[in-house]
Amino acid sequence: MFTIITGAQFGDEGKGKIVDLLAKDYDVVARFQGGNNAGHTVKVGSEVYKLHLIPSGILLESRVLIGPGVVLDPEVLMEEIEMLKGHKVRVDPAKLGIDAKTSIIMPYHIEMDGLREAARETKIGTTKRGIGYAYIDKVARDEVRLAELADRERFLARLEELAPQKEKEIAVMGGDPKLVRDPALIEKYVELGKQLAPFMTDVSREINEALDAGKHVMAEAAQGTHLDVIHGTQKFVTSSSTIAGSACANLGVGPTRVGNVIAIVKAYITRVGEGPLPTELSGELGERLQKAGGEFGTTTGRGRRCGWFDLPLLKKAIALNGYTEIALTKLDVLTGLDPVRICTGYRFNGEGTAYPPELTEELAECEPVYEDLPGWEADLTEVKAFEDLPENARNYVMRLEKLMGVPVRYISVGPGRAQTFKKE
Numbered sequence: 001m002f003t004i005i006t007g008a009q010f011g012d013e014g015k016g017k018i019v020d021l022l023a024k025d026y027d028v029v030a031r032f033q034g035g036n037n038a039g040h041t042v043k044v045g046s047e048v049y050k051l052h053l054i055p056s057g058i059l060l061e062s063r064v065l066i067g068p069g070v071v072l073d074p075e076v077l078m079e080e081i082e083m084l085k086g087h088k089v090r091v092d093p094a095k096l097g098i099d100a101k102t103s104i105i106m107p108y109h110i111e112m113d114g115l116r117e118a119a120r121e122t123k124i125g126t127t128k129r130g131i132g133y134a135y136i137d138k139v140a141r142d143e144v145r146l147a148e149l150a151d152r153e154r155f156l157a158r159l160e161e162l163a164p165q166k167e168k169e170i171a172v173m174g175g176d177p178k179l180v181r182d183p184a185l186i187e188k189y190v191e192l193g194k195q196l197a198p199f200m201t202d203v204s205r206e207i208n209e210a211l212d213a214g215k216h217v218m219a220e221a222a223q224g225t226h227l228d229v230i231h232g233t234q235k236f237v238t239s240s241s242t243i244a245g246s247a248c249a250n251l252g253v254g255p256t257r258v259g260n261v262i263a264i265v266k267a268y269i270t271r272v273g274e275g276p277l278p279t280e281l282s283g284e285l286g287e288r289l290q291k292a293g294g295e296f297g298t299t300t301g302r303g304r305r306c307g308w309f310d311l312p313l314l315k316k317a318i319a320l321n322g323y324t325e326i327a328l329t330k331l332d333v334l335t336g337l338d339p340v341r342i343c344t345g346y347r348f349n350g351e352g353t354a355y356p357p358e359l360t361e362e363l364a365e366c367e368p369v370y371e372d373l374p375g376w377e378a379d380l381t382e383v384k385a386f387e388d389l390p391e392n393a394r395n396y397v398m399r400l401e402k403l404m405g406v407p408v409r410y411i412s413v414g415p416g417r418a419q420t421f422k423k424e
């Protein structure tokens with residue numbers, strides 16, 4: 001069985017939590033795109049793990065893989081491995097595999113991301129982790145692959161080939177070109193390459209062989225649907241394709257293998273960085289949601305903008321991903337709000353619409369149209385079954401389910417593993 005899990009909104013929907021929860025039934029969990037712009041939080045007991053690159057299946061028995069469509073900062077990965085080892089989590093080549101073709105984020109990518117963002121008149125609000133510039137080099141065929149990093153001579157030769165161009169680009173951008181061939185940085189990368197060499201594998205081959213053997217494989221996305229580089233709210237997007245079809249392309253698995261596609265959907269909506277968010281709540285209510293939901297970036301610590309549930313954006317996410325089921329997260333955060341509002345459509349150009357217009361500039365002009373439902377006062381964080389939710393919370397979930405037209409299979413009412421139940 002091949003399952004794909006993606007975020008249906010703008011990221012931070014709770015992918016890490018749900019992947020960790022479901023991973024016990026999977027033999028392999030693979031990350032297929034993005035890099036350490038992602039931050040996936042998994043809470044087990046009193047321990048909180050913030051994962052940026054390693055799939056959230058790492059805490060269970062599954063083999064975890066990083067696919068060739070990921071852009072990999074080797075220093076961040078080694079820090080993450082050390083962090084996990086500090087928690088007595090086994091991370092060796094039998095547990096973690098990284099595709100030999102994975103693109104490496106070089107120090108000059110991080111520099112260029114920062115320089116470009118500083119120079120932009122209208123900011124994107126990138127995480128400044130070098131993601132966009134690493135993907136530019138992949139597409140330009142100027143990337144350094146893990147297999148090169150892992151071999152000192154090949155790495156040095158590749159860097160000599162790439163350096164003059166990178167130095168020119170950085171100088172034009174107003175940065176210091178000496179960074180590109182800084183001997184200390186080069187030695188650090190050579191050392192990181194040595195440490196990562198044993199983890200190299202062929203991810204597509206491993207996954208296809210696992211599926212042939214009847215094993216269960218899960219693909220874990222980073223970011224969210226509307227940050228997709230092709231179908232998202234350009235230019236306020238990330239640099240990879242975040243939707244379900246991207247899992248097949250990036251992991252080298254045929255679409256005929258896909259069994260199910262699970263959406264991670266927050267019971268409201270958040271966005272970090274710039275770009276339109278039609279239901280955004282400014283003022284007291286927005287702050288209240290941000291505080292109650294702990295809506296601060298896992299990677300950058302920035303406050304996440306918060307808004308009411310946006311059905312048009314969700315409808316588009318369903319179309320883009322072909323979801324078969326939904327995991328609804330953070331329902332507990334809505335406790336105490338009355339009414340709870342669902343944006344069921346927009347007013348755009350003087351007319352009503354139930355689906356987002358295609359262009360970002362147009363989405364920015366959309367005025368949300370709301371349906372109000374009565375709220376609830378009870379704390380939900382100890383609830384263990386759908387029937388035990390307050391009636392108004394049940395009604396909210398059932399209304400969302402009806403409007404989305406895709407079954408809600410899991411409901412999450414807190415960050416912990418136990419704070420999730422199935423909705424039969």
Ligand code: GDP
Pocket residue numbers: 007011012013014015016017038039040041042043292293294298329330331332333412413414415
């Ligand atoms: P991801 O990037 O999609 O994996 O999500 P993040 O980990 O960046 O952000 C989700 C945050 O919400 C994390 O701090 C989680 O621990 C937390 N979380 C996940 N599910 C729930 C939930 O149902 N209720 C509450 N209150 N917090 C949750």
Ligand code: IMO
Pocket residue numbers: 007010011012013037038039040124125126127128129131132221222223224227236237238239272273274298
């Ligand atoms: P997870 O996997 C939320 C946002 C950034 C910025 C835009 C582009 O934790 O859900 P980038 O550094 O990728 O070039 O920034 O994308 N962004 C995310 N927002 N969750 C994420 O990941 C994100 N990764 C990138 O804030 O607006």
Ligand code: MG
Pocket residue numbers: 011012013038039040041298
């Ligand atoms: Mg996150």
